[in-house]
Amino acid sequence: xxxxxxxxxxxxxxxxxxxLKEGTSRTVGKEALRLNIMVARAISETIKTTLGxxxxxxxxxxxxxxxxxxxxxxxxxxxxxxQHPIAKLLVEIxxxxxxxxxxxxxxxxxxxxALLKEAEHLLNKDIHPTIIISGYKKALEKxxxxxxxxxxxxxxxxxxxxxxxxxxxMHGKAIAGVKDYFxxxxxKAVKQIAEKRNGEYVADxxxxxxxxxxxxxxxxxxxxxxxxxxxxxxxxxMPKRVPNAKIALLDCPLEVEKTEIDAxxxxxxxxQMKAFIEEEERLLRExxxxxxxxxxxxxxxxKGIDDIAQHYLAKESxxxxxxxxxxxxxxxxxxxxxxxxxxVEDLSPKDLGEAELVEERKVAEEKMVFxxxxxxxxxxxxxxxxxxEKVVDEAERSLxxxxxxxxxxxxxxxxxxxxxxxxxxxxxxxxxxxxxxGGKEQLAIEAFANAVEVIPRALAENSGLDPxxxxxxxxxxxxxxxxxxxxxxxxxxxxxxxxxxxxxEPLIVKTHALRSAVEAASMILRIxxxxxxxKLEEKEKGEKKFSE
Numbered sequence: 428x429x430x431x432x433x434x435x436x437x438x439x440x441x442x443x444x445x446x447l448k449e450g451t452s453r454t455v456g457k458e459a460l461r462l463n464i465m466v467a468r469a470i471s472e473t474i475k476t477t478l479g480x481x482x483x484x485x486x487x488x489x490x491x492x493x494x495x496x497x498x499x500x501x502x503x504x505x506x507x508x509x510q511h512p513i514a515k516l517l518v519e520i521x522x523x524x525x526x527x528x529x530x531x532x533x534x535x536x537x538x539x540x541a542l543l544k545e546a547e548h549l550l551n552k553d554i555h556p557t558i559i560i561s562g563y564k565k566a567l568e569k570x571x572x573x574x575x576x577x578x579x580x581x582x583x584x585x586x587x588x589x590x591x592x593x594x595x596x597m598h599g600k601a602i603a604g605v606k607d608y609f610x611x612x613x614x615k616a617v618k619q620i621a622e623k624r625n626g627e628y629v630a631d632x633x634x635x636x637x638x639x640x641x642x643x644x645x646x647x648x649x650x651x652x653x654x655x656x657x658x659x660x661x662x663x664x665m666p667k668r669v670p671n672a673k674i675a676l677l678d679c680p681l682e683v684e685k686t687e688i689d690a691x692x693x694x695x696x697x698x699q700m701k702a703f704i705e706e707e708e709r710l711l712r713e714x715x716x717x718x719x720x721x722x723x724x725x726x727x728x729x730k731g732i733d734d735i736a737q738h739y740l741a742k743e744s745x746x747x748x749x750x751x752x753x754x755x756x757x758x759x760x761x762x763x764x765x766x767x768x769x770x771v772e773d774l775s776p777k778d779l780g781e782a783e784l785v786e787e788r789k790v791a792e793e794k795m796v797f798x799x800x801x802x803x804x805x806x807x808x809x810x811x812x813x814x815x816e817k818v819v820d821e822a823e824r825s826l827x828x829x830x831x832x833x834x835x836x837x838x839x840x841x842x843x844x845x846x847x848x849x850x851x852x853x854x855x856x857x858x859x860x861x862x863x864x865g866g867k868e869q870l871a872i873e874a875f876a877n878a879v880e881v882i883p884r885a886l887a888e889n890s891g892l893d894p895x896x897x898x899x900x901x902x903x904x905x906x907x908x909x910x911x912x913x914x915x916x917x918x919x920x921x922x923x924x925x926x927x928x929x930x931x932e933p934l935i936v937k938t939h940a941l942r943s944a945v946e947a948a949s950m951i952l953r954i955x956x957x958x959x960x961x962k963l964e965e966k967e968k969g970e971k972k973f974s975e
Contacts, residue, residue, distance in 0.1 A: 454957040460550060463951050464543045466513040471540020473507075474500050478533050479886040480598035481917050496817050499824045500533030501525040513951060520947045524939060529632075529831020530596050530932075531940040534882060538944035539951075541881035545874035546952055554867050556952040562864075562871020567945045569860050569872075570853045570879070571938050577852060577911050578841035578934040579926075583621075583628060589614045591929040592836050593829040595845050598930075602818075602825045605645045609822075612650045612809060613829035619652070619807050620761075621837050630834035636758055636808040637826065639819045642791040643812035648822065651808040653782055653801045654762050656755055658748045659794035660787045661732055664741035667787045672746075674780040674798070675723035676756055676767045680730035681714055681740075681747075683707045708735055714771045715739040721776050725785045725798075727751045727759055729767075746785060748796050761806035763798065832933050841934035844925030846914025847883025849937055851901045854880050879941075883915055890917035897922070 454462060476483045477498035487495045487506040495506050504518045517539060521532040546559050581588050593610035602609060621630040638655050660667060694700050711733055718726060718740075725746045732740070732749040740747045751759075760767050765780025783800025790810070809826065813819035836842060843849045854876040861872035880898055887897040897915055900922045904913035914925035925931070 481890040531936040535940040535943040539947040541878035542948035562868040566872045566875035596828040596832040617833040634806040640791040647812035653798040656796040662737040672785040681736040682733040711736045758806040762804035835933040842931045845930040848914035850879040850882040
């Protein structure tokens with residue numbers, strides 16, 4: 428019988444032999460499996476209620492008292508400070524899904540929980556975990572094959588379809604009322620930064636800068652064809668507005684360089700002191716003169732700008748901003764066409780970028796510099812506004828989801844109907860496929876088919892509908908020749924054509940969520956022994972450190 432065992436592992440001639448340290452706990456066999464499955468299912472059940480357009484929100488309060496209100500799976504799991512290693516594994520799965528495709532995090536974790544729940548029934552029938560894992564792997568390959576056969580290729584210039592993909596990703600978020608407006612912004616932003624490399628499109632959403640400012644309404648959120656720098660102009664004498672800007676980007680300080688080694692200058696005459704100061708001033712004046720000669724009227728500097736240099740820049744009517752973040756400098760270079768220069772001496776007219784307008788504006792009591800009207804910017808900004816901080820934060824999360832799915836579709840232009848339609852189609856195909864495989868693996872494949880139906884079931888439950896009725900209706904609809912497009916409309920409670928409803932999601936999000944869920948379930952099913960080291964040593968170390 429599996430049970431938590433003490434550190435004594437065996438006996439030789441009646442003498443106990445200590446293999447593990449004192450205080451180490453050990454759980455083996457089915458007990459270890461059951462414990463792990465229970466933890467994974469608890470995490471899965473926690474975020475299942477957030478799934479879909481009518482999913483509920485979670486309020487999370489951290490140790491400092493900061494509040495997060497969200498129904499984004501990755502955010503919830505990231506904010507929950509989980510302790511159990513299996514719970515941490517599921518958090519990692521959601522992070523990997525989020526980093527890779529930007530959406531489908533809740534789906535991946537809920538599926539993992541459902542796969543483990545079904546596996547538990549099989550374990551109770553004495554089916555070995557290895558057979559279950561093998562069946563799940565076969566079912567996964569078949570499921571992906573089914574999805575690819577049903578996926579619809581789209582034209583990446585089909586603006587309306589891209590907008591539908593973005594709107595679907597934002598269903599059920601706190602910003603549902605402005606989802607069409609946000610979807611429009613998301614599509615325009617991603618289309619602007621997408622570029623062709625080796626015949627394939629690449630859309631790196633890191634080149635879309637998101638700036639959050641509390642105040643105004645969500646409708647005040649706007650896309651800027653340029654970059655917003657969260658800094659103010661360094662000198663009051665400088666112009667605050669520069670039309671037809673010629674922009675220089677400097678990765679060097681506009682200051683007199685200090686020597687790297689400690690040096691001592693002995694001055695025994697006031698005239699020497701004066702000459703020393705004048706020479707410093709001359710060097711700074713030369714730097715500003717060089718910038719002026721290139722035709723630049725705006726300067727962004729990654730490092731500092733000396734007070735004297737500021738004075739001369741202001742005299743020349745050059746707008747300057749200092750200590751700009753490296754990431755913002757890179758975005759400025761992509762947006763304006765400027766080249767980042769590391770020495771003022773090397774600056775030339777061809778290194779300058781262009782923008783229709785560079786202007787300092789006050790947004791929510793803070794001054795910011797807007798670089799707007801870039802000709803064909805390869806980097807853009809979205810200024811997010813909202814009445815309260817929590818709304819602005821959730822708006823940012825929703826926009827990131829929308830930007831991610833549009834980027835996914837541009838890079839891999841295949842979409843699927845939403846509303847649980849792909850899951851029901853997979854379940855139908857897997858039940859037919861299981862009969863072909865036979866043996867004990869057939870049971871694992873059928874278990875997989877039952878598990879994927881957790882998605883339409885959860886969509887129905889979260890909308891206050893009867894999940895049994897809905898799943899039965901969906902299964903019946905999918906038996907018809909063109910039934911693979913049928914999903915659940917959670918607003919009407921009816922089974923309808925999801926493509927006609929405009930509820931679509933990227934193929935890559937679905938396939939990645941399935942793979943992540945199977946990998947997580949397989950890893951958990953393989954663990955049959957948990958050996959937890961004693962925490963006594965840590966306590967002793969802490970006490971020792973404290974006493975010292």
